[in-house]
Amino acid sequence: MITSNDLRAKYLAFFQERGHAVIRSASLIPDNDPTVLFTTAGMHPLVPYLLGATHPQGKRLTDVQKCVRTGDIDEVGDGTHCTFFEMLGNWSLGDYFKKESIGWSYEFLTKVLHIDPERLAVSVFAGDADAPRDEVSADAWFSHGIPRNRIFYLPKKNNWWGPAGLTGPCGPDTEIFIVRDMPDCSPQCSPACNCGKYVEIWNNVFMEYNKQADGSYIPLSQKNVDTGMGLERTVAMLNGYQTVYETDVFAPVMALLSQKTAAVLPEAEATRARRIIADHIRTATFMLGDEKGVTPSNVDQGYILRRLIRRALRFARKLELDSSVLLEAASIYIGIYKDIYTELFANKNKVLEELKTEMDKFSLTLQQGLKEFEKLRQYIQNNRISGKAAFRLYDTFGFPIEMTLELAADAGISVDTEGYEECYKEHQLKSQAGAEQKFKGGLADHTEETAKLHTATHLLLASLKKVLGDDSIQQKGSNITAERLRFDFNFPRPLTEEEIKAVEAAVNGAIQAKYAITCEEMSLEDAKKSGATGVFESRYHEIVKVYTMGNYSKEICGGPHAANTGELGVFEIIKEQSSSSGIRRIKAILK
Numbered sequence: 001m002i003t004s005n006d007l008r009a010k011y012l013a014f015f016q017e018r019g020h021a022v023i024r025s026a027s028l029i030p031d032n033d034p035t036v037l038f039t040t041a042g043m044h045p046l047v048p049y050l051l052g053a054t055h056p057q058g059k060r061l062t063d064v065q066k067c068v069r070t071g072d073i074d075e076v077g078d079g080t081h082c083t084f085f086e087m088l089g090n091w092s093l094g095d096y097f098k099k100e101s102i103g104w105s106y107e108f109l110t111k112v113l114h115i116d117p118e119r120l121a122v123s124v125f126a127g128d129a130d131a132p133r134d135e136v137s138a139d140a141w142f143s144h145g146i147p148r149n150r151i152f153y154l155p156k157k158n159n160w161w162g163p164a165g166l167t168g169p170c171g172p173d174t175e176i177f178i179v180r181d182m183p184d185c186s187p188q189c190s191p192a193c194n195c196g197k198y199v200e201i202w203n204n205v206f207m208e209y210n211k212q213a214d215g216s217y218i219p220l221s222q223k224n225v226d227t228g229m230g231l232e233r234t235v236a237m238l239n240g241y242q243t244v245y246e247t248d249v250f251a252p253v254m255a256l257l258s259q260k261t262a263a264v265l266p267e268a269e270a271t272r273a274r275r276i277i278a279d280h281i282r283t284a285t286f287m288l289g290d291e292k293g294v295t296p297s298n299v300d301q302g303y304i305l306r307r308l309i310r311r312a313l314r315f316a317r318k319l320e321l322d323s324s325v326l327l328e329a330a331s332i333y334i335g336i337y338k339d340i341y342t343e344l345f346a347n348k349n350k351v352l353e354e355l356k357t358e359m360d361k362f363s364l365t366l367q368q369g370l371k372e373f374e375k376l377r378q379y380i381q382n383n384r385i386s387g388k389a390a391f392r393l394y395d396t397f398g399f400p401i402e403m404t405l406e407l408a409a410d411a412g413i414s415v416d417t418e419g420y421e422e423c424y425k426e427h428q429l430k431s432q433a434g435a436e437q438k439f440k441g442g443l444a445d446h447t448e449e450t451a452k453l454h455t456a457t458h459l460l461l462a463s464l465k466k467v468l469g470d471d472s473i474q475q476k477g478s479n480i481t482a483e484r485l486r487f488d489f490n491f492p493r494p495l496t497e498e499e500i501k502a503v504e505a506a507v508n509g510a511i512q513a514k515y516a517i518t519c520e521e522m523s524l525e526d527a528k529k530s531g532a533t534g535v536f537e538s539r540y541h542e543i544v545k546v547y548t549m550g551n552y553s554k555e556i557c558g559g560p561h562a563a564n565t566g567e568l569g570v571f572e573i574i575k576e577q578s579s580s581s582g583i584r585r586i587k588a589i590l591k
Helices: 004-016 044-050 098-112 135-143 231-238 251-260 267-289 300-318 324-337 342-346 348-377 387-397 401-410 417-438 448-468 497-512 524-530
Strands: 060-068 084-093 120-125 151-154 168-179 198-211 217-230 475-480 485-490 517-523 543-549 553-556 571-580 583-590
Touching: 004 060, 004 084, 004 098, 004 231, 044 084, 044 168, 044 217, 060 267, 084 098, 084 231, 084 267, 098 120, 098 135, 098 168, 098 198, 098 217, 120 135, 135 151, 135 168, 168 217, 198 231, 217 231, 251 267, 251 324, 267 300, 267 324, 267 342, 267 348, 300 324, 300 348, 324 342, 324 348, 342 348, 348 387, 348 401, 387 401, 387 417, 401 417, 448 475, 448 485, 448 497, 448 543, 448 553, 448 571, 448 583, 497 571, 517 524, 524 543, 524 553
Parallel strands: 120 151
Antiparallel strands: 060 084, 084 217, 120 168, 168 198, 198 217, 475 485, 485 583, 517 543, 543 553, 571 583
16 A cells, blocks of 8 residues: 555655655645635746746755545545645756656656556647647657557646636646546446546646736746646545545544444434544634634635534534544644644644644534524425525624424525525625635736735734734734735734834835835855744755845745835835734735
8 A cells, every 4th residue: 555655755756766856745824816816736936946046955956745636526526626735746947847747647647657558548738729639748648658548638727727816827738647447337338428538647747938917828938847747636546445534634534534423314414424424524624723823704715714614513513523634634633734734733732722723613504593593494485495584694793594394394485596596696706706816816916016015014013013012923824915014913902093103104104115126046054043033944955045135124925025125115004904813914005
């Protein structure tokens, strides 16, 4: 059996032997990226370098990145979908390209992991008006022994990556599949099918283009390779498992949930419920244990976290599981990952306390929802709850539609589920429209305006420490658009009006001082000794960039920045508020 630890170690060693520097996983919460709530791929922290900035550790990189994707949350419970997952990746920043990348992928899969080449199939970009058919990749695979009948040409829908936002680096990709021992579903069966014969394990993206705001694609001056291998799915395939929930990272929790299940349900229903709980609690554990300090709330990352915890609790209720079992599951995950992601063990108490607090809050929500349901029963007509009323229970009181259906069935009442779905879709469309405005732009939005605002966050952090007299204040999150900055930091109370004005004045004083902004590359250990602030990790041999602004600010950062603080203009705080428990949020602009 190959374990998750085995695969991580083999992957990193393979690419390190081929000149790749091993970098650590970035936080689940992206820095200065207004396009996404979570890190969804290993390339997110590397965008400035994919666009041409020099990475301090060179042109070849490799890592294991923790990721969260919630776009297909309703698919969780099947054999392969996870909201949290680990992505094995390697990058070429303007160095090697398609032939080398494909050659190493083939070598790793067949020589290191010992996958029979007969079990491999690949897909390549079929070409369209934006970019030509990718014969280079197809020929490379053929040269390594993949026959033409297992090289599939698929459209942009299947074989094109990005951009992650509305604009930015993107390009054709080649995807690698394990072929399961089952017949074709039809004469047209291919990796584009959902029949289960082809299971994707690796995706090699060839970033050749930069998508513009007008929808056009222009060639990138620096061509990059960005690959991603899903750890859980690959371990499952290597061991001959049917699902990721049989792998070593899930199996102990699945066994616990099975042992503790008290409800008598059809096996398929119980299995799906256990998978959802196992997935959601793992994701919640990583969100809560992240170095950026995410906690449940009604906005942004906190809202997603709250939804996952409450969804897990709802399925726990269906299995008649005591909520303490979910805390036990979180503890198991911390034990499994503590040597790989040390922040989980360091934040163990916070993880368990926040989980318990949210469970208690949801219990109160259910009590309130039950009261509102009983009130509603007195006014319904034709023994039927309208879709609008059912949606109000969900939207106003947080009462899940599944619980409304359960209670209605017990009382012999029907529910207008179609009407509910219409209300829900309308709510989603409004939310998406708001999100598009909030997250407009793209990962490549490193304009002069965003560079200035990014520089201002450094001055803001230094000013908060100075005015509040608290050197323990750290950045807990940052979101920058071309119009404003949003900065989260740890502090136990609201700032007074006088403190806000003093912080504002301190930042403007640093701007008026016209400090030159310099950048030095050094080891993390030397950065720490020099007095630079930042999150200091255990791998002190890594090279980092340290930005210095006179004697006012010295921080580890990847950029982008202005050249002089005098370029920033006038700094104005427009709002100070709570972000989550113990975390404050400042929104500010430059005029």
